[in-house]
Amino acid sequence: MTEGFRLQYPNITFDIKTFSLTSGSYNNTVTMQYNAGVLPDIVWCNSENFYFLMSGGYALNLDRFVEQAEAAGEFDYEQDFTDKFHGMGVFGESRYAIPRSADTVVCFYNKEILADAGVDTSIIKNGWTWNDFLTVCQQVRDYYDGQGDTSYFPIDSNLGWEPVAYSVIRSFGGQVLNEQGEFALTQDTAGEVVDFVQNLVDRKFIPESGEQDSSFESGTGAMLFQSTSLDNYANRAIFQDDSGNPIFDIVSFPLINGQSSSIGMGYAGYALNSHLDDEDADPMELNLAAAFLSYMMSQDGQQRAAEGGLTLPSIRTDLSYSNPDANWHKEYSSKFNLEAYTWGSDYKTAGLDFLGYTDPVFSSSLISAMDSFVGTYAVRDPENAFTRFREEVQYAFDSVVTA
Amino acid sequence: MHLTASSQPEREEQEYRGEGMPSPAAPKKYNKLQRFWRENREGWMFVFPLVVGLGLFTAYPMIQSLVWSFFNYTGATYYFPVGLNNFIFIFSRDIHFWRVLGNTCYYAFVSVPIVLVSGYLLACLANLPYRSVGAFRVVFYLPCVIPGVVSGMLWDDMFANNGVFNEIFALFGAHSEFFDSANSFVAISSIFLMNLWSIGGGMILWLSAFKSIPSQLYEAAKIDGAGIFARFLHVTIPGSAPMIFFNVVTMLIGTFQYNGTLMLYPPEGTGYQDALNMFGVYIYAEAFRRTKWGYASALSWVLMVLVGIVTAALFGIRRLIAGKEE
Numbered sequence: 001m002t003e004g005f006r007l008q009y010p011n012i013t014f015d016i017k018t019f020s021l022t023s024g025s026y027n028n029t030v031t032m033q034y035n036a037g038v039l040p041d042i043v044w045c046n047s048e049n050f051y052f053l054m055s056g057g058y059a060l061n062l063d064r065f066v067e068q069a070e071a072a073g074e075f076d077y078e079q080d081f082t083d084k085f086h087g088m089g090v091f092g093e094s095r096y097a098i099p100r101s102a103d104t105v106v107c108f109y110n111k112e113i114l115a116d117a118g119v120d121t122s123i124i125k126n127g128w129t130w131n132d133f134l135t136v137c138q139q140v141r142d143y144y145d146g147q148g149d150t151s152y153f154p155i156d157s158n159l160g161w162e163p164v165a166y167s168v169i170r171s172f173g174g175q176v177l178n179e180q181g182e183f184a185l186t187q188d189t190a191g192e193v194v195d196f197v198q199n200l201v202d203r204k205f206i207p208e209s210g211e212q213d214s215s216f217e218s219g220t221g222a223m224l225f226q227s228t229s230l231d232n233y234a235n236r237a238i239f240q241d242d243s244g245n246p247i248f249d250i251v252s253f254p255l256i257n258g259q260s261s262s263i264g265m266g267y268a269g270y271a272l273n274s275h276l277d278d279e280d281a282d283p284m285e286l287n288l289a290a291a292f293l294s295y296m297m298s299q300d301g302q303q304r305a306a307e308g309g310l311t312l313p314s315i316r317t318d319l320s321y322s323n324p325d326a327n328w329h330k331e332y333s334s335k336f337n338l339e340a341y342t343w344g345s346d347y348k349t350a351g352l353d354f355l356g357y358t359d360p361v362f363s364s365s366l367i368s369a370m371d372s373f374v375g376t377y378a379v380r381d382p383e384n385a386f387t388r389f390r391e392e393v394q395y396a397f398d399s400v401v402t403a
Numbered sequence: 404m405h406l407t408a409s410s411q412p413e414r415e416e417q418e419y420r421g422e423g424m425p426s427p428a429a430p431k432k433y434n435k436l437q438r439f440w441r442e443n444r445e446g447w448m449f450v451f452p453l454v455v456g457l458g459l460f461t462a463y464p465m466i467q468s469l470v471w472s473f474f475n476y477t478g479a480t481y482y483f484p485v486g487l488n489n490f491i492f493i494f495s496r497d498i499h500f501w502r503v504l505g506n507t508c509y510y511a512f513v514s515v516p517i518v519l520v521s522g523y524l525l526a527c528l529a530n531l532p533y534r535s536v537g538a539f540r541v542v543f544y545l546p547c548v549i550p551g552v553v554s555g556m557l558w559d560d561m562f563a564n565n566g567v568f569n570e571i572f573a574l575f576g577a578h579s580e581f582f583d584s585a586n587s588f589v590a591i592s593s594i595f596l597m598n599l600w601s602i603g604g605g606m607i608l609w610l611s612a613f614k615s616i617p618s619q620l621y622e623a624a625k626i627d628g629a630g631i632f633a634r635f636l637h638v639t640i641p642g643s644a645p646m647i648f649f650n651v652v653t654m655l656i657g658t659f660q661y662n663g664t665l666m667l668y669p670p671e672g673t674g675y676q677d678a679l680n681m682f683g684v685y686i687y688a689e690a691f692r693r694t695k696w697g698y699a700s701a702l703s704w705v706l707m708v709l710v711g712i713v714t715a716a717l718f719g720i721r722r723l724i725a726g727k728e729e
Contacts, residue, residue: 028691031478056478056694151565361477364693368671380675381585395498401475401488401698 004304005295027052034058039273041289047266050097051363059096059271065290074294085315088267092356098293099269101312103227105163106250106340113222117143126252126343133254137205140222153214154205156221160375162367163264164225170262181358183393190386197378227266231309252343263347303327313341365396468700476697489701506587507681511658522602526609543603590678616642659710682706
């Protein structure tokens with residue numbers, strides 16, 4: 001994508017800073033560089049990091065940029081981009097990041113393990129239900145037990161990851177905060193969430209406390225809930241048979257609760273450093289950074305990003321799954337069920353909308369509390385899970401020290 | 404009267420005093436600062452890089468964090484003074500603080516004696532004059548050579564639900580969740596167990612301390628009829644007392660700042676229900692995960708005062724012991 005940008009804007013020079021990041025080091029790196037005034041103008045983020053950028057005030061409000069670009073005829077914001085794009089990278093009513101792709105949580109599955117477990121793969125299709133999913137899990141569980149692999153589990157569930165955690169809560173009609181910014185999850189709904197998770201634990205589909213997780217990536221788990229690009233796995237030897245053909249595929253996230261089901265979304269994209277709007281900042285720098293975002297949103301930018309290995313649905317409507325020339329699925333559509341990424345748009349929840357009802361400084365704590373509720377407390381301490389969640393949210397609000 | 408040529412230092416000394424200056428010109432006077440500089444410049448030149456380093460990387464951050472501790476400072480969102488309210492919040496409303504303090508004290512005051520005593524005794528064994536003692540020294544030190552990632556994976560396996568420790572516990576009808584336990588006593592004690600893995604690292608320091616004890620003392624004690632235990636008690640321990648004190652002080656300071664659980668229990672490092680949450684981890688989380696820089700700075704100063712009190716107490720105890728011996 002950067003090469004395409006260079007071709008389009010030959011007079012703009014830029015450097016790419018690449019960092020090796022672990023789960024906690026993104027926040028640290030961004031904060032240090034922001035405070036030191038050396039944070040790049042354009043900052044990569046994913047759906048989780050986005051809220052950190054918001055909580056620290058590191059990301060620039062892009063509404064003005066979008067309006068100007070639309071007025072200049074660079075794009076039609078409503079027409080050119082998918083519905084889900086409109087909900088991602090948005091905090092409250094304003095846009096702070098531009099997703100480079102629309103990443104839906106899908107279910108990755110290892111075809112070899114499922115075949116060995118005798119799973120009828122005809123039920124594994126887009127739109128499958130949670131009961132279908134549980135049936136597959138049970139067969140894999142029986143297979144593992146028969147093999148003596150009692151420490152392996154059918155699903156690497158990522159329940160403590162917000163796109164999954166929130167979609168579980170939403171599927172039962174729950175909400176974390178109401179529009180007044182107050183804790184809104186009821187005890188009844190929380191109970192349904194906890195029962196849902198406990199069912200997975202009791203049937204040994206996911207590990208209980210103290211047990212090691214089995215991992216789809218290392219071949220010790222049959223399925224995985226993730227939103228990542230196929231490219232991350234397709235070229236790994238562990239996911240290829242002797243002929244080099246992939247031994248895994250994807251399918252849509254199972255529908256948890258019929259028409260009320262929710263499918264989570266995540267994304268990777270870019271924000272602009274809020275220092276660009278400082279009084280002493282060079283306005284030209286802001287314009288150049290905005291030009292990059294504009295290029296990334298263009299058809300050429302999207303196509304080049306996909307050429308570089310980004311096999312996730314484009315944010316543009318003219319590069320949808322039905323367009324055979326869209327690079328994001330052109331290479332892989334013969335080998336994988338890529339429609340899984342775009343299936344069921346009615347069920348999809350773009351972003352954590354409840355965070356828009358409160359001060360962004362609470363974002364990290366609220367996400368952490370929600371993830372802990374579904375991913376940890378519901379697994380380990382079902383009786384007190386709801387109370388713990390409510391107390392953590394309340395403490396997050398109470399922990400602002402005032403003058 | 405005859406003239407003698409005075410040496411350069413003598414001339415300079417005379418110049419300081421305004422002596423030996425050719426008349427009728429006015430004697431050259433030096434103020435205190437100039438005099439200090441001329442007398443100490445070589446020394447200051449030697450320590451200049453260190454002074455700059457300490458100033459930039461220790462003194463400046465300390466002053467900055469002291470200033471921030473009186474502010475609500477959250478990245479780019481909030482920056483306003485709150486007086487002492489950060490400190491008041493820590494002691495009155497922070498639901499994590501007392502657990503964190505308890506965990507840290509438990510870890511520091513139990514871990515240090517365990518590691519110190521076991522490392523010391525190991526070094527005593529490795530100091531015995533046997534032919535094959537070199538091989539033992541290698542074996543004891545070997546865990547320190549193994550990369551942390553590798554040993555981390557090993558321990559992860561051993562502490563697992565179906566790991567070797569639980570296999571042994573199962574023989575007695577017991578089971579433990581180790582790091583994953585909600586009980587701080589269990590979770591932190593698991594770290595003690597793991598710390599024993601690398602006590603060979605401290606052995607090197609102890610061995611060097613033993614080498615500095617004059618051998619005549621052992622010979623004299625032997626002639627006086629002291630057995631191996633008496634020699635250990637009355638020669639080895641007093642002889643290595645300065646090193647023992649050094650280790651106690653540095654290890655206690657280090658353990659109060661311990662943040663190894665970030666690696667042991669990712670991503671937060673706090674353990675289940677704060678069972679592993681210690682000062683270093685808590686400060687890191689408040690600053691770098693929740694961007695509460697002002698609050699994290701206040702916590703850092705609380706930790707610093709705590710470490711200062713403990714260190715002062717240690718020096719007091721040493722003076723007390725030294726006074727009794729005299």
